[in-house]
Amino acid sequence: MPEVVLSDLYKKFGKLVAVDHINLTVKDGQFLTLLGPSGCGKTTTLRLIAGFIKPDGGEIRVGDRRVSSIQANVNVPPEKRKMAMVFQSYALWPHMTVLDNVMFGLRTRKIPANKAKQRAMESLALVQLADLADRFPHQLSGGQQQRVSFARAIATEPEVLLLDEPLSNLDAKLREAMRFELRQLHNELAITTIYVTHDQTEAIMLSDEICLIHKGKILQACPPKEIYDNPSCCTVADFIGITNLMPAVIKYDAERVKAAVIQSGDMIYSHIPNNYPDQAEVTLSIRPEYIKIYQDLPSEKKNVLKGKIKERTYTGNNIDYRIAVQEEIIRVQVFDTDIFHQIEAQVYLWINPDKVTVLSE
Ligand SMILES: Nc1ncnc2c1ncn2[C@@H]1O[C@H](COP(=O)(O)OP(=O)(O)O)[C@@H](O)[C@H]1O
Ligand SMILES: [Mg+2]
Structure with a gap:
């Protein structure tokens, strides 16, 4: 053909x-x-x-x-x-x-x-x-x-x-x-x-x-x-799937490693392409299934955010949370539906650095 x-x-x-x-x-x-x-x-x-x-x-x-x-x-x-x-x-x-x-x-x-x-x-x-x-x-x-x-x-x-x-x-x-x-x-x-x-x-x-x-x-x-x-x-x-679009600014940390600083002031580490210089304004795209929720402080050293559960929807094959990290609402999907986090509970989020996409808008 x-x-x-x-x-x-x-x-x-x-x-x-x-x-x-x-x-x-x-x-x-x-x-x-x-x-x-x-x-x-x-x-x-x-x-x-x-x-x-x-x-x-x-x-x-x-x-x-x-x-x-x-x-x-x-x-x-x-x-x-x-x-x-x-x-x-x-x-x-x-x-x-x-x-x-x-x-x-x-x-x-x-x-x-x-x-x-x-x-x-x-x-x-x-x-x-x-x-x-x-x-x-x-x-x-x-x-x-x-x-x-x-x-x-x-x-x-x-x-x-x-x-x-x-x-x-x-x-x-x-x-x-x-x-x-x-x-x-x-x-x-x-x-x-x-x-x-x-x-x-x-x-x-x-x-x-x-x-x-x-x-x-x-x-x-x-x-x-x-x-x-x-x-x-x-x-x-x-348009493709569901994602969190988070405005961020590229900065160097104390060890001169580039990271993206989100609205809460937290640093998100990921693979940041070379074409994003210091102070570049970017948007991070993070899919809700690539964020993990922990009740207690996880052992990960980086990409850990403190949040509060605001909404919870059970969809059958996952639990869809909306979690406030300071002013920003982050959507997280958990596929183990046997564990529920309560509304207003304090939790920790961990963002997988391999699953963060840095976008220029
Ligand atoms: N025969 C037509 N005359 C005038 N406008 C048209 C005509 N066909 C399509 N359009 C317009 O062109 C645009 C694209 O339409 P279309 O290709 O049908 O979109 P889609 O299939 O993605 O929904 C739309 O704004 C639509 O209103
Ligand atoms: Mg059509």
Whole structure:
């Protein structure tokens, strides 16, 4: 399968810039997710790639084929791009059976009926729906309908699969199950896939690479673990998972070791990149699961803060605390749910120095 390369892709609607000079490579067989809040330009990017709308600038390449280029005045129509798209709304024909829905795209491509039927049945088998081929969409559950639309997309043997929030209409439990199904399907077929979602958990579970979009621009593109552990800026840190964003100033301690001084005056030690000089104003991003709570003063010499429990929420798999360290509220998640700290209790916090990200905002 070919790679997809977006170069300087640009699209505006009137004065609104929806896609702001995006540069991105989706590698051969990769599952890449465009992740970002509603209105950040994900769907527009996908529709540009599919060819449903025309860009105002830049280029789209699929392998060695240029499918869209403003400069070279190239605009390959959607049906010739060897792509298939799956929508949040399933978009099935209500008056056609499951089989006819899947065959439809093949017949419009002038594939003979018997060959089209065979291919459609193979695709339905891949999504475990072969026995429901004669049903109509209204006789299927939401999850089954979405599997039909996956089958319909796969049946055309696309080189690139585009999915726009395909699981958003399903209830939470089914959505979770379908994530695994989708990932498995991708593992089997290895089609270069571009997936759009606003759901960071979904992006983390499914993707080889996450591309975080904010106001039409890419903020960071890298594998899930990297974006979670090393967010490039506060917006990314805040959007992916939960984090404590703490303003701090870089200072040297008595032994000339650099540390970040937070609002309480405490020094937080971590790996501080060389580009942060003495007195630099920074923000620390510290995930709530990387902070430990102790009732008594722990043996750690560094990164120990004194706090007072202010709020406590039991969530089933963790206890989510809000702890005041002087004026600042720090969120801490504890996964051992057998120990509860009481509200107003004095505690000590220890911050793992390896898990502190220093950000420049
Ligand atoms: N056809 C259109 N005409 C005018 N504005 C549009 C159109 N399509 C999208 N937009 C605007 O472009 C921005 C990006 O939209 P979209 O790509 O749909 O975001 P997302 O899919 O990330 O929620 C939004 O502000 C949206 O209102
Ligand atoms: Mg959208």
